[in-house]
Amino acid sequence: MMPIALCVLVASCVFALEALIPVHSPCNALLISPSLVGFSIEQDRWTDWVGTTNRNEFFYNTLTNLKHLTGKAPPIRIGACDHTNFNAAVQFSEALFPPPTSQVPYPQALNVTAGDGYYMTVRHLPPGTEVTVGVNFGQSNITAAVLEAHSLARAFRSASVVRANITLEFVEIGNEADQYALKGLRHPSFSFKAYMREWLRFSREVIKAAQITETSRTKLLSGSFLSSTHSVLGFSPQAVLKSSVFNTEVGPLITAFSQHHYSGSFCSGNGGILQDLMNKIHIRGNLSAFIPDMVAMARHGLDYVIGETNSYACHGAAGISNTAGAALWALDYLLYAGKLGVSRVYFHQGIGYKYNAIQPVHLYRSTINGEPFMPPQPPHIQPMYYAAAIASEAIGPTGATTIIELDIDHPFLAGYAFFERGTLVRAILINSHAFWAGDVEREEVRLQLRSTHDHWLRPKNMVVKRLYMRGVNETTGLRWGGQTYETRSGKIGGRLRTELLPVEEDLVIRQSEAIMLSFRYEGSN
Numbered sequence: 001m002m003p004i005a006l007c008v009l010v011a012s013c014v015f016a017l018e019a020l021i022p023v024h025s026p027c028n029a030l031l032i033s034p035s036l037v038g039f040s041i042e043q044d045r046w047t048d049w050v051g052t053t054n055r056n057e058f059f060y061n062t063l064t065n066l067k068h069l070t071g072k073a074p075p076i077r078i079g080a081c082d083h084t085n086f087n088a089a090v091q092f093s094e095a096l097f098p099p100p101t102s103q104v105p106y107p108q109a110l111n112v113t114a115g116d117g118y119y120m121t122v123r124h125l126p127p128g129t130e131v132t133v134g135v136n137f138g139q140s141n142i143t144a145a146v147l148e149a150h151s152l153a154r155a156f157r158s159a160s161v162v163r164a165n166i167t168l169e170f171v172e173i174g175n176e177a178d179q180y181a182l183k184g185l186r187h188p189s190f191s192f193k194a195y196m197r198e199w200l201r202f203s204r205e206v207i208k209a210a211q212i213t214e215t216s217r218t219k220l221l222s223g224s225f226l227s228s229t230h231s232v233l234g235f236s237p238q239a240v241l242k243s244s245v246f247n248t249e250v251g252p253l254i255t256a257f258s259q260h261h262y263s264g265s266f267c268s269g270n271g272g273i274l275q276d277l278m279n280k281i282h283i284r285g286n287l288s289a290f291i292p293d294m295v296a297m298a299r300h301g302l303d304y305v306i307g308e309t310n311s312y313a314c315h316g317a318a319g320i321s322n323t324a325g326a327a328l329w330a331l332d333y334l335l336y337a338g339k340l341g342v343s344r345v346y347f348h349q350g351i352g353y354k355y356n357a358i359q360p361v362h363l364y365r366s367t368i369n370g371e372p373f374m375p376p377q378p379p380h381i382q383p384m385y386y387a388a389a390i391a392s393e394a395i396g397p398t399g400a401t402t403i404i405e406l407d408i409d410h411p412f413l414a415g416y417a418f419f420e421r422g423t424l425v426r427a428i429l430i431n432s433h434a435f436w437a438g439d440v441e442r443e444e445v446r447l448q449l450r451s452t453h454d455h456w457l458r459p460k461n462m463v464v465k466r467l468y469m470r471g472v473n474e475t476t477g478l479r480w481g482g483q484t485y486e487t488r489s490g491k492i493g494g495r496l497r498t499e500l501l502p503v504e505e506d507l508v509i510r511q512s513e514a515i516m517l518s519f520r521y522e523g524s525n
């Protein structure tokens with residue numbers, strides 16, 4: 001706490017915090033997946049994202065940027081499937097939307113009808129994309145689920161999709177079934193037992209239709225619950241593991257468990273406070289609640305994914321989810337999840353939602369209050385996209401990067417170190433103390449990195465790259481190493497600006513800033 005108090009009092013803070021940083025990957029370091037950063041797309045306007053007859057170049061570019069950083073295309077979930085039916089007579093999809101309101105300018109559809117062309121549009125994704133698709137379970141209509149699964153199988157076996165190496169990684173049966181009783185999709189007494197029985201009946205038909213076998217690339221994703229604590233009706237990851245499903249022929253086809261998570265819910269009104277969202281302790285509190293679930297899944301050899309997440313449920317809170325501060329939240333959230341062993345984090349997105357990283361089409365009204373835009377706003381990224389890019393850059397393209405969290409005794413400063421072939425290569429430091437544009441004094445933290453041992457292989461220099469924002473409430477004008485993704489094409493623009501410092505030098509991390517360090521060793525450049 002001391003450094004902050006001092007920094008407030010004196011303009012240039014003389015204090016340097018210390019953080020130990022190992023030069024070799026310690027034994028508690030975990031592999032961090034190059035597919036960590038994913039997107040979950042609302043089914044109702046999926047074809048707006050990806051394109052129909054032609055691909056959506058803007059969306060493609062934003063995904064390809066990330067693919068260049070990690071070597072893997074970001075995984076995509078076409079989710080929220082419980083209002084989607086299938087009709088072969090529909091070319092792509094048809095959806096029925098309720099009227100927009102100022103509080104919900106971009107409501108989600110009441111129902112969606114997909115045809116074969118709908119799933120075929122996955123061919124417009126970047127080559128190598130791994131896709132998860134949900135089929136309808138909410139409406140208890142097994143015919144709908146089976147027709148969708150058949151159409152999925154046709155799409156992912158089509159020549160253009162196979163040629164682009166775009167694969168159906170998971171089929172998900174139903175979305176947040178733990179909420180069905182609350183939402184009126186099932187009887188109020190809909191228990192976990194009843195759920196599991198019905199899910200098994202559906203999955204037996206879906207695996208046949210989607211041709212899921214022990215040797216197929218495609219597997220089943222289990223869970224997709226919103227809450228693991230909301231277990232009045234017995235829904236929990238542990239209950240899934242204990243259920244008899246693993247003693248059936250469906251058991252071996254389930255290879256991952258998906259949890260949905262939001263840091264809070266502000267459906268009406270904008271009750272969120274940005275500093276609360278960004279808060280280091282809150283992020284750790286929100287995610288570490290799932291550690292017992294992750295451990296249980298790992299014991300059973302199942303992968304743990306956060307299949308749908310974002311800042312605040314109900315499409316985000318205005319002035320919070322769409323701001324630069326949310327980028328700092330998302331970066332810490334992603335890396336903390338990765339450090340806990342989560343293999344994928346799918347940020348939920350819908351056309352015009354406040355918490356999007358990407359707005360892939362022209363918008364004709366404000367995402368904040370629904371006021372008409374004249375002229376319409378062209379496709380653009382929102383601040384959270386920078387978090388996706390920075391995390392991807394930190395993970396890098398080796399496919400074998402390991403991560404640890406740095407132990408930093410500071411309420412707002414979080415840090416992570418990254419190792420390749422066992423050697424320290426990068427670090428990320430995030431100062432989540434909120435600075436509002438217009439505030440006068442922007443505080444800074446000074447940090448001195450100390451190597452855990454004076455090995456001859458210690459790095460000599462570090463390249464410092466900074467995420468700049470005018471203030472956490474701003475929604476544009478961010479710069480990552482001087483560069484911007486706020487371009488017409490979604491491709492990076494501007495000239496790269498970095499600093500080169502000896503590793504012994506104090507690092508200055510300003511209020512509401514994130515930095516990446518890339519370490520340079522003797523003999524390398």
Ligand SMILES: *[C@@H]1O[C@H](CO)[C@@H](O)[C@H](O)[C@H]1NC(C)=O
Nearest residue numbers: 085087095096110111112113
């Ligand atoms: C969609 O919902 C509307 C209103 O509830 C209903 O009239 C219509 O029949 C539904 N369409 C389909 C295809 O389910």
Ligand SMILES: *[C@@H]1O[C@H](CO)[C@@H](O)[C@H](O)[C@H]1NC(C)=O
Nearest residue numbers: 072127128129130165166167
């Ligand atoms: C296809 O994509 C997968 C990732 O889904 C990747 O591991 C594999 O190397 C790719 N294969 C080819 C031939 O590019």
Ligand SMILES: *[C@@H]1O[C@H](CO)[C@@H](O)[C@H](O)[C@H]1NC(C)=O
Nearest residue numbers: 085086087141142143144147
């Ligand atoms: C179930 O889905 C099928 C296939 O789209 C449709 O024909 C049928 O009307 C649906 N049943 C109900 C009860 O909605």
Ligand SMILES: *[C@@H]1O[C@H](CO)[C@@H](O)[C@H](O)[C@H]1NC(C)=O
Nearest residue numbers: 263264276277281282285286
């Ligand atoms: C989760 O984060 C929110 C802020 O977004 C905070 O209000 C809440 O207390 C956090 N929960 C935990 C368990 O830390």
Ligand SMILES: *[C@@H]1O[C@H](CO)[C@@H](O)[C@H](O)[C@H]1NC(C)=O
Nearest residue numbers: 436437438439471473474475
């Ligand atoms: C951020 O806050 C400052 C100071 O209150 C204000 O001048 C600025 O317009 C705000 N930015 C946005 C995008 O609301």
